Amino acid sequence: MWCSDKPVTQEMLHEPIYEELKRVANHQEMTNYSAIAPLAGLDTDAEDRPLDRRRPTGGGLRRRSGGMPAPPDLEPVCPDDLAGSAEVAAKVAVPVAGYETCSYGRVSFRDYIAARAIHFVQPDVAWSGGLTEGLKIAHLAQAWNLPLAPHIHGSAVAVAAAVHLLGAVPNASMAEMVFPAHPLMADLVREPLLVDATGHLELSDRPGLGVELNPVVVAKYRVDR
Numbered sequence: 001m002w003c004s005d006k007p008v009t010q011e012m013l014h015e016p017i018y019e020e021l022k023r024v025a026n027h028q029e030m031t032n033y034s035a036i037a038p039l040a041g042l043d044t045d046a047e048d049r050p051l052d053r054r055r056p057t058g059g060g061l062r063r064r065s066g067g068m069p070a071p072p073d074l075e076p077v078c079p080d081d082l083a084g085s086a087e088v089a090a091k092v093a094v095p096v097a098g099y100e101t102c103s104y105g106r107v108s109f110r111d112y113i114a115a116r117a118i119h120f121v122q123p124d125v126a127w128s129g130g131l132t133e134g135l136k137i138a139h140l141a142q143a144w145n146l147p148l149a150p151h152i153h154g155s156a157v158a159v160a161a162a163v164h165l166l167g168a169v170p171n172a173s174m175a176e177m178v179f180p181a182h183p184l185m186a187d188l189v190r191e192p193l194l195v196d197a198t199g200h201l202e203l204s205d206r207p208g209l210g211v212e213l214n215p216v217v218v219a220k221y222r223v224d225r
Contacts, residue, residue: 074122074176075098076088079099079101085112085117086115086116095119095120096117096118097118098118100124100128106137106140109123113140120146121148121149122151123148123150125165126158126162131164134150138171147172147173148172149174150162150165150166150175150176151177153178155184156184156185157211159177159193160193160211162175167203179195187214189213193210193211
């Protein structure tokens with residue numbers, strides 16, 4: 001699971017890609033990068049940087065990365081640019097992950113997969129149609145020998161659903177999640193699924209999703225009609 005507990009700031013959202021690469025390069029000087037990269041699941045993400053989400057970004061980014069190990073590149077182009085994603089995927093030696101922000105359901109993911117525009121299939125269970133549709137997307141990815149790497153960014157219930165999906169399919173790889181990104185990601189349930197220092201979490205063996213809503217928090221945020 002690639003996961004960060006560092007708060008996201010507005011400055012980070014508008015920071016150019018090359019600044020992110022400078023941090024990675026500095027990290028490489030201080031550590032054995034080739035040893036930690038597969039464990040940490042480091043990635044480069046152009047998703048929240050609109051000026052970087054153009055077709056040349058992938059190639060230019062990789063030329064500036066100095067040949068470092070190739071973690072997933074999250075949505076290197078605008079998510080509705082299917083041809084652009086396929087072009088990046090074909091031209092750079094970096095796996096492309098996507099596209100939770102515009103792919104709502106198995107039909108959209110079928111198009112991305114058939115065009116060979118992604119290497120990591122990354123639905124968001126809450127956005128793509130729930131667990132049933134998410135399972136169909138996972139099976140579709142499996143048929144093409146592609147790993148599933150769901151995007152997780154919702155309530156604690158959505159977190160539990162996505163992680164259970166990941167634990168139920170043979171082509172599971174990792175997940176993208178900033179935890180906790182907001183209070184409802186943990187506080188909404190009595191015993192939230194917590195990410196440990198190594199980026200792992202343990203699923204509950206209780207019935208259903210294994211979580212129980214916290215009635216105090218539900219009452220606090222409830223909006224009646």
